Amino acid sequence: MFKIYIIIISFLVLTLSIYSSTIITIEYFDNNKKQNDNNLGFRDSFGGMRGEFNPQIRKSELELEKKQMEAHTKREIEAIELQLEKIKNNDYELLEKQLELQKKHHEDNLNLDLMRMDLEILRMNVE
Incomplete structure (x- = not known):
């Protein structure tokens, strides 16, 4: 049950x-x-x-993004330059070289990104 x-x-x-x-x-x-x-x-x-697709809006967005990216990368480069100055005063050669390479890398990346954005803006102007 x-x-x-x-x-x-x-x-x-x-x-x-x-x-x-x-x-x-x-x-x-x-x-x-x-x-x-x-x-x-x-x-x-x-x-x-x-x-x-509104190319004018996209163009403004790209220009804003370009300015923000440029400012951010410049801040990173300035921070690296400050570290380099401190290191030069303390004679850390290896770390100094590494930071110089990092600085160069950031500058190259910034230039590439800016060129890419300029190219995209030019393409949009042609269309």
Whole structure:
């Protein structure tokens, strides 16, 4: 008799868990669909751009990014130069060479990034 109660209770728990997981899954996918529809509606209402590319906005973003990158790299280079001055005063030759190489690397990376951004801006002007 006790085994029958356990079987009935376990069957009810199994049935309830399947039912609840089905309900949760349906609600999740329904909410996900509504959210996607809302996102599409937001994109459509946002200036009617719908996938159009505005080169003027991209150009401004690139110029801002270029200025920020240039300022950041210059700060890094200045920090390395300060370390170099301290090291020259203390005669740490190996560390001095390493920092000079790091400085050169940062300057080269900055120049490459700036040239790449200038090229992209020129491409956008041509289009």
